[in-house]
Amino acid sequence: AAAAAAGPFSLREVLDAFRRCVTEQREVLLEPYLSGWRGLIRFLQSLGAVFSFISKDAVAKVALLEAQHRQHRFVSLQSLVQHELAAGPAALRARPxxxxxxxxxLHRALRWLQLFLEGLRSGEPRTSVLCTDAYNASLAQHHPWVVRKAATVAFCALPSRDAFLEIMNVGSADEAVAMLGEAIPYIGDVYGITQELFAEHKLLDLP
Ligand code: 1PX
Structure with a gap:
């Protein structure tokens, strides 16, 4: 993983990580989950400084989870939830x-990613429109006005669809679209299992 991290970004690594996430018992493994996120963050960082307020937040969140992963040796999202809920739901809600x-x-952002990648795959050439639509249908409802405003401004700086497919680094535009078709169901699977887990424990509105 260290060697891969040193090379240029490829969406293939992200796909592989999210593919490795889901076990036969439908658990979401934390290590590949965080590794997928590290790949996405690297991609975001390569898009330029306009996006750094977004990548900084994602970096901080991944770092917090990595620290907990190291400290408690959680294998999966399920074991993390179980561990934190053991102190009681009220205590959990009180923890920032x-x-x-x-x-x-991150889970809400994964929904954004799923919608955005579906849009890219669909052929719509205006990435800023795709990105805004995906954002409005997912993360935006959880963000205050000022964050929504900043995000919408940043989306205007997104590269074109062709440039996007190229910097994914998986070959020709056709190959990149094929890779998206392969990646989206894995991301959707991770999203769906996490959504169910959080719904089951009434954690979908944690402050
Ligand atoms: C091949 C395409 C790959 C594209 C990869 C892009 C990866 C994007 C990763 C985005 C991660 C964003 C995490 C945001 C988490 C969040 O909602 N944080 C907010 C709430 O946190 P809090 O701790 O306060 O409750 C926080 O306020 C966030 C602030 C930053 C702004 C977030 C805007 C998110 C826009 C998501 C779309 C990214 C656009 C990337 C363009 C490719």
């Missing part, structure tokens, strides 16, 4: 630094 509320933020 819980793993659960942090995962929830």
């Amino acid at each position: 630094d819980s793993g659960c509320r942090t995962v929830l933020r």
